[in-house]
Amino acid sequence: xxxxxxxxxxxxxxxxxxxxxxxxxxxxxxxxxxxxxxxxxxxxxxxxxxxxxxxxxxxxxxxxxxxxxxxxxxxxxxxxxxxxxxxxxxxxxxxxxxxxxxxxxxxxxxxxxxxxxxxxxxxxxxxxxxxx
Numbered sequence: 001x002x003x004x005x006x007x008x009x010x011x012x013x014x015x016x017x018x019x020x021x022x023x024x025x026x027x028x029x030x031x032x033x034x035x036x037x038x039x040x041x042x043x044x045x046x047x048x049x050x051x052x053x054x055x056x057x058x059x060x061x062x063x064x065x066x067x068x069x070x071x072x073x074x075x076x077x078x079x080x081x082x083x084x085x086x087x088x089x090x091x092x093x094x095x096x097x098x099x100x101x102x103x104x105x106x107x108x109x110x111x112x113x114x115x116x117x118x119x120x121x122x123x124x125x126x127x128x129x130x131x132x
Contacts, residue, residue: 027113034091037084044081082131083124090120 024032055065068074094112097103103112 025110025113026117027109030091030094030113030116033087034095037088037091040084041081041088048081078131079124079128082127083120086124086127087116087120090116090123 051065051069054061056062069078094103094116097112098109103109
C-alpha cells in the first residue's frame with residue numbers, strides 16, 4: 001500500500017510593507033489597546049500624581065487645579081486617561097481569566113473581546129460624566 005502524504009498548508013508570510021491587507025481580529029485589537037493603554041497610564045503617572053498633589057496642597061493650588069481642568073484640552077486628555085484605565089482594567093480581567101483557561105476557545109475569546117469594548121466604553125463615558 002502506498003502511503004498518502006497529506007500536504008499541510010504552510011503559514012502565509014505577511015507583507016510587512018503593506019499591513020493594510022491583513023485584518024486584525026477583535027481579540028488582537030483588544031490586546032494591542034491593552035498594551036497601549038497600560039503604557040499611556042504608566043507614562044502619564046507623574047502628571048496624574050502632580051495633579052492630585054496640586055489639588056490638595058492649598059486652596060490656592062486647588063483653584064489653579066480647577067482652572068486647569070476646566071480647559072477642553074485637559075478634559076480631553078483626562079477623558080483619554082479615564083478610557084485607558086477602564087479599558088486596561090476590563091482587558092486585564094479578561095486576560096486573567098484566560099490565564100486560568102477560561103474563555104480560551106476562539107468563539108469565547110471573540111465574545112470576551114467584544115465584552116471588553118462593550119463594558120469599557122460606557123464605563124468610561126459614565127466615569128467622565130461623574131468625574132469631569
